[in-house]
Amino acid sequence: MDFGFTAEDEAFREEAREWLAAHADGAADRRTWERTLGKAGWIGLGWTRGGYGNRTATLTQQVAWAEEYARSGAPPRSGHIGENLLAPTLLAHGSDEQRARFLPPVAAGEELWCQGYSEPGAGSDLAGVRTAAVREGSYYRVTGQKLWTSLAHEADWCFVLTRTDPGSRRHHGLTFLLVPMDQPGRVEVRPIRQLTGTSEFNEVFFDGARARAEHVVGGEGGGWRVAMSLLGFERGVSTLAQQTGFAQELERVVREAVESGAVRDPVVRDRLVRQWAELRVLRWNSLRTLGRSGDAGAPSVAKLLWAGWHQRLGELAMLVRGAAATVGPAPWSAAAPYELDALQHLFLFSRADTIYGGSDQIQRTIIAERVLGLPREPKGRQGAV
Known part of the structure; x- marks a missing residue:
C-alpha cells in the first residue's frame, strides 16, 4: 500500500489541529468531553457503513486525526472502547437493529463501553472463559467475574464473552453478549489500585445480571468468532x-x-x-x-x-x-x-x-x-x- 498524505489529508489535519487547539484546553470531565467530540462530529470517522457515525474520513485522514489528537494534549478518551472495538464488531457481525440501537449513542458520546474478556485464571487465554450465561425466556442471566476491565467504573455497557453451553470446552459454546452495567446488586465494579496509584482497571462481578436475548452478537455459540474478529480491530x-x-x-x-x-x-x-x-x-x-x-x-x-x-x-x-x-x-x-x-x-x-x-x-x-x-x-x- 502506498501510504502517503494528500493535500486533502493535510487540509483535514489542519482542521483537526485547529479544532483541538480551540477546545481541548477547556475540556471538563471526560464524559462531557466525549459529548463535545460527538457533537463536533469527531467520533466514528472510520464507520463507512450505514451512516451511523458523524462524518466519514479516509484511512489517511483517520491517521491524521489520531496523530493530532495525541499531540494536542487533549484528555484521555473514555469512549474509545465503544468507538474502536464495539462499533467495528457490530458493523461486521451485528444485526441492523443492534447497529441502529448502539452506534448512534456511541457516535454522540452518550454511552460508554468496557470490555469483559479477561478472568481470574484466564487472562490472555480467552478460551478458558468460565463466566456463564443462562437463557431464561427473552433474557440471559450472567454470572461470573471479569478482571482488568478498563474503564468499567465509567461504562454504561459491557460486551461480555460468556459460556452458554455448560458442557463445552475451550472456544466452543461461547457467546458474545451486550450487558448493561446499571444493575445494582447484579453488577459490582471494584477498582484495582495500580503501582501508579491510579485505578483505570477494575474487577467486575456479575451476579445474575440480565442481558436481552436480542443483544447476542453473532448468534449463540458464535462468541469465539466474534471475539477474535474484535481483537483484530484492537x-x-x-x-x-x-x-x-x-x-x-x-x-x-x-x-x-x-x-x-x-x-x-x-x-x-x-x-x-x-x-x-x-x-x-x-x-x-x-x-x-x-x-x-x-x-x-x-x-x-x-x-x-x-x-x-x-x-x-x-x-x-x-x-x-x-x-x-x-x-x-x-x-x-x-x-x-x-x-x-x-x-x-x-x-x-x-x-x-x-x-x-x-x-x-x-x-x-x-x-x-x-x-x-x-x-x-x-x-x-x-x-x-
Missing part, C-alpha cells in the same frame, strides 16, 4: 496515535538526559538513539500493515514490538534521572502522598505493557501457530503466562 489506526504519544515521551526522556548530564555517557547516548530508531521502525511497520487485511500475525507482531519498546523507554527514563528517580515531585502533602511525575508514571505503568492486551507469550504462540504453522502447544499449557 490494533488499528489508534496504534499510530499511540506512537505519537511515545514520541512525546521519548522527547521528554531526551530532555531529562541533557539536563541531568546523563547524555554524556556513551551507553546512555546509544540507548537513546536506539529508542529513536526503533520508534521509526514501529511507525513504518504500522503504516505498511494498516491497509492490509487477513494478516493473522500483524496485530501480534505490533504488540510485541511496541510493548517491549515502551517498557525499555520507562527503564531508560529512570536511568537518565539516577537516584532522583526515586523521589516524588515537591511539594509533598499528607493529602496527596503518592504523586508521580510523568516519567515515574511512564516507568511504573509500562511494567504491565508486556502483559495486558495479550501477554508476550500469547502473542508469540499466535505467531507460531497461525503464521508459521508450528505444532500447537499441549492443551494443558495453552495460555500459560
Whole structure:
C-alpha cells in the first residue's frame, strides 16, 4: 500500500489541529468531553457503513486525526472502547437493529463501553472463559467475574464473552453478549489500585445480571468468532496515535538526559538513539500493515514490538534521572502522598505493557501457530503466562 498524505489529508489535519487547539484546553470531565467530540462530529470517522457515525474520513485522514489528537494534549478518551472495538464488531457481525440501537449513542458520546474478556485464571487465554450465561425466556442471566476491565467504573455497557453451553470446552459454546452495567446488586465494579496509584482497571462481578436475548452478537455459540474478529480491530489506526504519544515521551526522556548530564555517557547516548530508531521502525511497520487485511500475525507482531519498546523507554527514563528517580515531585502533602511525575508514571505503568492486551507469550504462540504453522502447544499449557 502506498501510504502517503494528500493535500486533502493535510487540509483535514489542519482542521483537526485547529479544532483541538480551540477546545481541548477547556475540556471538563471526560464524559462531557466525549459529548463535545460527538457533537463536533469527531467520533466514528472510520464507520463507512450505514451512516451511523458523524462524518466519514479516509484511512489517511483517520491517521491524521489520531496523530493530532495525541499531540494536542487533549484528555484521555473514555469512549474509545465503544468507538474502536464495539462499533467495528457490530458493523461486521451485528444485526441492523443492534447497529441502529448502539452506534448512534456511541457516535454522540452518550454511552460508554468496557470490555469483559479477561478472568481470574484466564487472562490472555480467552478460551478458558468460565463466566456463564443462562437463557431464561427473552433474557440471559450472567454470572461470573471479569478482571482488568478498563474503564468499567465509567461504562454504561459491557460486551461480555460468556459460556452458554455448560458442557463445552475451550472456544466452543461461547457467546458474545451486550450487558448493561446499571444493575445494582447484579453488577459490582471494584477498582484495582495500580503501582501508579491510579485505578483505570477494575474487577467486575456479575451476579445474575440480565442481558436481552436480542443483544447476542453473532448468534449463540458464535462468541469465539466474534471475539477474535474484535481483537483484530484492537490494533488499528489508534496504534499510530499511540506512537505519537511515545514520541512525546521519548522527547521528554531526551530532555531529562541533557539536563541531568546523563547524555554524556556513551551507553546512555546509544540507548537513546536506539529508542529513536526503533520508534521509526514501529511507525513504518504500522503504516505498511494498516491497509492490509487477513494478516493473522500483524496485530501480534505490533504488540510485541511496541510493548517491549515502551517498557525499555520507562527503564531508560529512570536511568537518565539516577537516584532522583526515586523521589516524588515537591511539594509533598499528607493529602496527596503518592504523586508521580510523568516519567515515574511512564516507568511504573509500562511494567504491565508486556502483559495486558495479550501477554508476550500469547502473542508469540499466535505467531507460531497461525503464521508459521508450528505444532500447537499441549492443551494443558495453552495460555500459560
